[in-house]
Amino acid sequence: SGSGSGSARAQPLEPSLLRFLVCPLSKRPLRYEEATNELINEELGIAYPIIDGIPNMVPEAARRTHKKPPAEGSEQP
Amino acid sequence: CRCRALLSRPAGALRARRGLAAGPEMHFGFQTVTEEERREKIYQVFETVAKKYDVMNDSMTLGIHRVWKDILMHKMNPCPGTLLLDVAGGTGDIAFRFINYVRSVRQRQLQRKLKHHQNLSWQEIFESYQKDKFNSLGDSQVVVCDINREMLKVGKQKAQHLGYSEGLSWVLGNAEELPFDDEKFDVYTIAFGIRNVTRIDLALQEAYRVLKPGGRFLCLEFSHVSNPLLSRLYDLYSFQVIPVLGEVIAGDWKSYQYLVESIRQFPPQEELKAMIEDAGFFKVDYENLNFGIVAIHSGFKL
Secondary structure, three states, X not given: OOHHHHOOOOOOOOHHHHHOEXXXXXXXXXXXXXXXXXXXXXXXXXXXXXXXXXXXXXXHHOEEOOOOOOOOXXXXX | OOOOOOOOOOHHHHHHHOOOOOOOEEEEOOEEEXXXXXXXXXXXXXXXXXXXXXXXXXXXXXXXXXXXXXXXXXXXXXXXXXXXXEEOOOOOHXXXXXHHHHHHHHHHHHHHHHHHOOOOOHHHHHHXXXXXXXXXXXXXXXXXXXXXHHHHHHHHHHHHHHOOOOOEEEEXXXXXXXXXXXXXXXXXXXXXXXXXXXXXXXXXXXXXXXXXXXXXXXXXEEOOOOOHHHHHHHHHHHXXXXXXXXXXXXXXHHHHHHHHHHHHHOOOHHHHHHHHHHOOOEEEEEXXXXXXXXXXXXXXXX
């Protein structure tokens, strides 16, 4: 992990991409989470990372997001 | 934390559903490998050659690959406003050509528009320049999708170096499982990439899915030379010269050995045409370049 620390110098996602991008597995829409620089599939509870401005949209790269209380969005280990 | 294959995908059931009836053995060049091994090996090939990819293309094809790609672009003949998905587009050759093409078409459009407005004041002419300056691509866009991070890195760097930024984006994704919504793109291209896809049928199905109705599929790929004399010369060049070039220029004989072998293993023109038709495309056709060393296949989603 340690992806949170990388987001300081992370390049933002090209905004126009959000029009096209979906989860490769379910083909359902994604939510862009600026805090962690990830694309989240809420339904499946997975997040795809954006590295150097390039979204990594292969299932192998996704991590599970855990249901967390609506407090701080702390990074799961 | 991030782990590989976190999601419990029942791989066996998935493969059965996808009709992978031919068994686990596949070809990697002339070797026989499992599907998983093939994906890994191909990933490694491109990881290794990424930085030298363009140089090698120029050396191996004596620069002719540039002409092939230009021909592809002219065949596409995109108008401003076109949305292009370039799959396996790693280092950006097709994407940059697309941008250049729509930009010049757009320029001519604007010039024609201005010529017709003969009675405009200088102020009006100035304002119309300003308005269109921020739309030099006419809302055209290209998304480059590749499975290999190193190839995308090289592509992105090239883009920066050459000054391409507007209308261009990069996505790491799998041609067999595209991360794009249905019916979004006007054109789908795959140039010298489909040969390296393990499940071509899935890639073609995905291409069909993401294209809008009326959208076009274009594939530029090494193909089969039917002329026997030419075929012999081509074989000689491929097997004697190319791997040596690979070793001398990129320090990598094996990757280029894979390249020439994979060309021989790839379906010939008619077979690929049938596969494209199977995916649902209509008016499927192909054009041989250089006697079939390379072919452009085209199909439409109607």
